[in-house]
Amino acid sequence: MVTQRILTFAIVCSIIACAHGKLSYENYGVYRVDITTPEQLVLLQNLESLPNGYTFLDYPSNVDASVEVVIPPVEKTNAERLFLKHGIKFTLLTGDLKQVLDKERPVRRKLEDGFGWDDYHTLEEMYAWIDEMVQQYAPVLSVETIGQTYEKRDMKVIKLSYKAGNKGIFIDANIHAREWITSASITWILNELLTSEDPRVRDIAENYDWHIVPVANPDGFVYTHTTERLWRKTRNQHNLLCYGTDPNRNFNHQWNNGGTSSTPCSDTYAGTAPESEVEVSNLTIYIRSIAANVKLSLSIHSRGQYILLPFGYNNAPRAYNYQDLMQIGQRASVDMYKLYQKPYRVGTTADVLYVASGISVDWAFAVAGIPLSYTFELRDQGEFGFVLPAEQIVPNAEELLEAFVALIDEARNLDYM
Ligand SMILES: [Zn+2]
Numbered sequence: 001m002v003t004q005r006i007l008t009f010a011i012v013c014s015i016i017a018c019a020h021g022k023l024s025y026e027n028y029g030v031y032r033v034d035i036t037t038p039e040q041l042v043l044l045q046n047l048e049s050l051p052n053g054y055t056f057l058d059y060p061s062n063v064d065a066s067v068e069v070v071i072p073p074v075e076k077t078n079a080e081r082l083f084l085k086h087g088i089k090f091t092l093l094t095g096d097l098k099q100v101l102d103k104e105r106p107v108r109r110k111l112e113d114g115f116g117w118d119d120y121h122t123l124e125e126m127y128a129w130i131d132e133m134v135q136q137y138a139p140v141l142s143v144e145t146i147g148q149t150y151e152k153r154d155m156k157v158i159k160l161s162y163k164a165g166n167k168g169i170f171i172d173a174n175i176h177a178r179e180w181i182t183s184a185s186i187t188w189i190l191n192e193l194l195t196s197e198d199p200r201v202r203d204i205a206e207n208y209d210w211h212i213v214p215v216a217n218p219d220g221f222v223y224t225h226t227t228e229r230l231w232r233k234t235r236n237q238h239n240l241l242c243y244g245t246d247p248n249r250n251f252n253h254q255w256n257n258g259g260t261s262s263t264p265c266s267d268t269y270a271g272t273a274p275e276s277e278v279e280v281s282n283l284t285i286y287i288r289s290i291a292a293n294v295k296l297s298l299s300i301h302s303r304g305q306y307i308l309l310p311f312g313y314n315n316a317p318r319a320y321n322y323q324d325l326m327q328i329g330q331r332a333s334v335d336m337y338k339l340y341q342k343p344y345r346v347g348t349t350a351d352v353l354y355v356a357s358g359i360s361v362d363w364a365f366a367v368a369g370i371p372l373s374y375t376f377e378l379r380d381q382g383e384f385g386f387v388l389p390a391e392q393i394v395p396n397a398e399e400l401l402e403a404f405v406a407l408i409d410e411a412r413n414l415d416y417m
Helices: 002-014 039-046 073-085 097-101 124-135 179-194 199-206 218-226 278-293 323-338 360-366 389-414
Strands: 029-035 065-071 092-093 141-148 155-160 168-171 208-213 296-304 306-307 345-348 371-379
Touching: 002 179, 029 039, 029 073, 065 389, 092 097, 097 208, 124 155, 124 218, 141 278, 155 179, 155 296, 168 179, 168 278, 179 199, 179 208, 179 296, 179 306, 179 360, 179 371, 179 389, 199 208, 199 389, 208 296, 218 345, 278 296, 278 360, 296 360, 306 323, 323 345, 323 371, 323 389, 345 389
Parallel strands: 168 208, 168 296, 296 371, 306 345
Antiparallel strands: 029 065, 029 092, 141 155, 155 208, 306 371
């Protein structure tokens, strides 16, 4: 048993590079796996929750769904054998994930190039850029630290306010560490809100107060840059092998009621209790402090191209304003499509994506009382997934800004803001 543990540890160490250097994902396979029976679902959930080096890109939360899973080279044969044995249909999407990753950042920005959106940035670069922008645009733009992470990094909220008396909009991005496109898009949009001369953008910039948390999971985000590109959770340590809690399963509304795991190694581990994660309590304390004035709350994720509304938990009822939420969401989807013909599907998390509980969109709506609350799942629909090539940052962000204009316009038509 002890030998086995040491062996497992050694394997996992070689797989995840254990704090030494960065995982290359060379010859890692990406599989799409179809779940058709409850037995297969349980098997995959078990596989997902073990420290075996597998990375599930989707949580296996229900039958009649497909999930993508990344499997290390040494495990590919074992995994395929296991799938065959249990009648699980699988498709190898790529045999070498490194080749996909290599397309993410073909051109690395140099420091002297300054900040821009043709490459992804580190947390440090983003925070430095925000400070520069605040110097340039104060007092309209300000930044506040809303607390510190488990590893003692600052969590920052950017506030944009052109005048007193505006209603508020709250946005969080990159609460899931690997979803780099979300903070890249939101910083591009912030820049547009400050500099665009498009009257529609000036209108939404100047007539609302914007509260933006560009990276809601700084520890995880840093870890995706230094060690493991596909890391999702926070970085608190549970035991020798298992780190991190899914911060977007840790909010205090219907906590652990579907689409979550109680196993610390799982990528959807809900934590020991609601708001057990300091990152989540930092966020909720801040949101509560502004909630009375906030009419629109947006949580920016990737991937899949969805606009999701409350609720996500097991057997949830319809929101009291479900029809309005749908109408506003659909308007955003229609306007986004006009730009680059990227379809975005609209509906509740549980209806159109999967069951998930303790999620920020449900908390913002039901507990903080923000009447319009959405999760965006940005590009794409499968080709690159979480490692969207940097050349798509700007077009993706343009679509998202179009969505913001549309959401606000339709919300005004319905007298929300
Ligand atoms: Zn996410």
